[in-house]
Amino acid sequence: MGSVELNRKTIVLLVGLVFLIALPPVALAMDEEFFISLFSRILVYALAAVSLDLILGYAGMASLGHGAFLGVGAYVVGILAFHASEEVAIPFLPGDWAGTFNALIAWVSAIVVSGLFALVIGALSLRTSGVYFIMITLAFAQMIYFFFISLSAYGGEDGLNMEQRNAFPMLDLGDDTSFYYVCLGLLLAFVYVCHRIVNSRFGMVMRGCKQNETRMRALGYSTYKYKLVCFVIAGAGAGLAGALAANQNEFVSPGLMHWTRSGEVMIMVILGGIGTLFGPIFGAAALLLMEEVLAAYTQHWMIILGPVLILVVLFAKRGIYGFLAGDRGRDG
Amino acid sequence: MTFFLFLEQTLNAFQLGVMLFLMAAGLTLVFGIMNMINLAHGSFYMIGAYVAAYVGHVTGNFFIGVAVALPVAALTGMAVEITALRKLYNRDHLDQVLATFGLILFFNELTSIIWGPQAIFVPIPGLFEGSVELIPGAPYPIYRLVIIGAGLVVALLLRLLIVKTRTGMLIRAGASNREMVSALGVDIDRLYTVVFGLGALLAGLAGALAGPILATEIGMGENILILTFVVIIVGGIGSIRGALIGALLVGVVDTYGRAFLPAILRSLFEDPSVADGVGASASSMSIYILMAVVLIFKPRGLFQAYG
Numbered sequence: 001m002g003s004v005e006l007n008r009k010t011i012v013l014l015v016g017l018v019f020l021i022a023l024p025p026v027a028l029a030m031d032e033e034f035f036i037s038l039f040s041r042i043l044v045y046a047l048a049a050v051s052l053d054l055i056l057g058y059a060g061m062a063s064l065g066h067g068a069f070l071g072v073g074a075y076v077v078g079i080l081a082f083h084a085s086e087e088v089a090i091p092f093l094p095g096d097w098a099g100t101f102n103a104l105i106a107w108v109s110a111i112v113v114s115g116l117f118a119l120v121i122g123a124l125s126l127r128t129s130g131v132y133f134i135m136i137t138l139a140f141a142q143m144i145y146f147f148f149i150s151l152s153a154y155g156g157e158d159g160l161n162m163e164q165r166n167a168f169p170m171l172d173l174g175d176d177t178s179f180y181y182v183c184l185g186l187l188l189a190f191v192y193v194c195h196r197i198v199n200s201r202f203g204m205v206m207r208g209c210k211q212n213e214t215r216m217r218a219l220g221y222s223t224y225k226y227k228l229v230c231f232v233i234a235g236a237g238a239g240l241a242g243a244l245a246a247n248q249n250e251f252v253s254p255g256l257m258h259w260t261r262s263g264e265v266m267i268m269v270i271l272g273g274i275g276t277l278f279g280p281i282f283g284a285a286a287l288l289l290m291e292e293v294l295a296a297y298t299q300h301w302m303i304i305l306g307p308v309l310i311l312v313v314l315f316a317k318r319g320i321y322g323f324l325a326g327d328r329g330r331d332g
Numbered sequence: 333m334t335f336f337l338f339l340e341q342t343l344n345a346f347q348l349g350v351m352l353f354l355m356a357a358g359l360t361l362v363f364g365i366m367n368m369i370n371l372a373h374g375s376f377y378m379i380g381a382y383v384a385a386y387v388g389h390v391t392g393n394f395f396i397g398v399a400v401a402l403p404v405a406a407l408t409g410m411a412v413e414i415t416a417l418r419k420l421y422n423r424d425h426l427d428q429v430l431a432t433f434g435l436i437l438f439f440n441e442l443t444s445i446i447w448g449p450q451a452i453f454v455p456i457p458g459l460f461e462g463s464v465e466l467i468p469g470a471p472y473p474i475y476r477l478v479i480i481g482a483g484l485v486v487a488l489l490l491r492l493l494i495v496k497t498r499t500g501m502l503i504r505a506g507a508s509n510r511e512m513v514s515a516l517g518v519d520i521d522r523l524y525t526v527v528f529g530l531g532a533l534l535a536g537l538a539g540a541l542a543g544p545i546l547a548t549e550i551g552m553g554e555n556i557l558i559l560t561f562v563v564i565i566v567g568g569i570g571s572i573r574g575a576l577i578g579a580l581l582v583g584v585v586d587t588y589g590r591a592f593l594p595a596i597l598r599s600l601f602e603d604p605s606v607a608d609g610v611g612a613s614a615s616s617m618s619i620y621i622l623m624a625v626v627l628i629f630k631p632r633g634l635f636q637a638y639g
Contacts, residue, residue, distance in 0.1 A: 056426070062426045062429065124627060124628070127631045128627065128631050130425060131369050132569065134369060134425060134426075135561040135564075135565055136565060136627065138561060139558060139561055139562050139565070139620055140624075142558050142620070143617050143620035146613075147613050147617055149616070150609070150612035150613040151613065152609060259554070260554075263433045266426075266429070266430065300444065300445055302437040302438070303437075303441035303442060305434070305437055306434040306435060306436070306437035306438030306439075307438060309430060309431065309433065309434030309437070310431045310434040310435065312430075313423075313430045313431045313434070314431070
């Protein structure tokens with residue numbers, strides 16, 4: 001990184017960061033606590049969108065099934081909490097583990113399990129590419145969606161309520177402000193991890209695959225393995241976002257992994273700026289705020305969102321972040 | 333008794349397969365020729381279903397409803413192609429996915445504004461009411477047989493269109509080499525619009541026929557769209573023959589899975605509640621397992637079209 005240069009990009013990022021840090025006290029002072037939970041939701045979806053951008057924008061894998069990992073992460077947290085409050089051992093697991101409310105254990109489990117799902121789905125889907133890949137990731141996500149719908153022990157279609165949010169050491173996540181800062185901290189940490197990844201040798205191979213996979217293979221890289229590792233990291237990131245989403249709503253349902261959810265996360269990436277690390281955060285904020293504002297005017301807000309989306313695709317490929325930060329935004 | 337059940341389920345499987353073929357044929361043509369992935373294909377299905385239901389209700393005649401639904405779906409498809417999608421043929425698939433996702437949101441909301449959010453139920457037309465005994469002691473609803481027949485007729489017509497006519501020749505030529513066809517002086521833009529309209533018409537037909545056996549509701553297009561994706565992945569994208577075989581295969585696996593898997597599992601597991609749970613999950617996942625298996629052995633589908 002070297003010394004920080006004061007250009008458009010750093011100014012945009014600094015303003016954004018200051019805004020996010022200052023939001024809870026300002027909202028509390030204005031007695032508008034609603035904004036804290038709205039922006040917690042934005043941070044959670046931003047985390048999911050950044051993880052999708054890692055495979056979409058940097059590795060060129062257009063996955064339309066990212067919602068599946070979001071949902072799996074949420075269900076891991078939800079199921080662990082369900083067993084902890086019912087005090088029943090979890091079936092199909094060795095030992096008599098009766099779940100947990102502990103955030104660290106539950107969230108790490110969510111990351112690991114959704115990473116494993118990504119490993120299996122990725123191993124099969126990455127045998128294909130292009131349009132097949134889009135359809136297959138979509139179909140696998142639907143399969144997981146139907147699996148959880150038919151899982152009547154955990155509420156089936158109605159979903160699963162959580163008695164309380166997870167217990168975090170020294171913090172009360174039930175307090176919206178603490179929860180907001182935990183989300184912000186995790187988002188920044190994940191962006192930092194992604195920054196290290198995309199600028200590492202591994203990341204360079206990924207970008208090479210996006211531009212010309214045949215050539216990368218000719219250079220001797222086993223591109224399948226690289227892409228699979230990247231897919232798993234993205235799946236694990238989405239799993240963490242799912243764990244946070246479960247905590248935010250204190251509720252998990254198959255709706256989290258419905259394919260329209262995957263589509264929304266993809267929209268966030270494109271709207272904010274594909275192939276940048278900060279773009280998806282702007283995209284998540286833009287989409288969810290637009291939803292909030294339009295929904296206040298009309299219940300049929302999607303009739304406006306649909307054409308807006310088409311126009312963005314046709315005419316504004318660089319996204320919001322590209323527009324704000326200029327060309328320097330590209331490197332993430 | 334079990335044989336009758338088997339026969340009934342086989343016909344059900346055929347009926348689902350035929351519906352899926354009507355959807356898959358259009359989607360696979362549009363992909364094969366324009367290299368375009370169209371998520372909004374399910375919207376044409378929904379439009380066909382709603383228009384057929386509405387016109388059928390107003391006129392009291394199911395057939396007039398279907399007759400009006402077909403051109404409406406085709407014209408909607410052509411209008412969408414000319415205004416928005418035409419600009420996307422040379423863009424990457426991601427852009428196409430997003431733009432057509434936008435179209436889905438638009439059409440779903442538009443439908444909900446025009447016809448309201450409640451599902452519409454369409455009565456089976458009087459002519460096809462009741463059931464017929466194919467073999468003595470095995471009654472089967474006439475209307476489902478009509479769907480199977482209509483689908484097979486359409487498949488045959490489609491084959492004639494593609495193999496015997498000049499338009500069909502251009503479609504085949506366009507699928508194998510677009511630039512060459514256009515260099516030979518064929519108005520390729522018009523060909524694209526025609527193909528898109530044809531695909532939308534077939535989807536509209538599927539929707540109109542589905543009215544009396546499924547609920548006509550918002551989001552019905554997406555449910556069948558994802559099944560259609562599985563069909564064309566299994567069959568091989570771009571291949572009409574692959575679409576037909578894939579559709580029948582998916583129809584059979586899905587229908588048999590739902591009909592027989594729970595019973596089989598109940599005999600395997602001691603605890604009936606566990607068996608029912610596993611059975612429900614397994615039968616709803618069966619076609620995706622089929623897709624995964626096909627992919628492991630044939631990553632580009634069973635019938636690979638156009639090289």
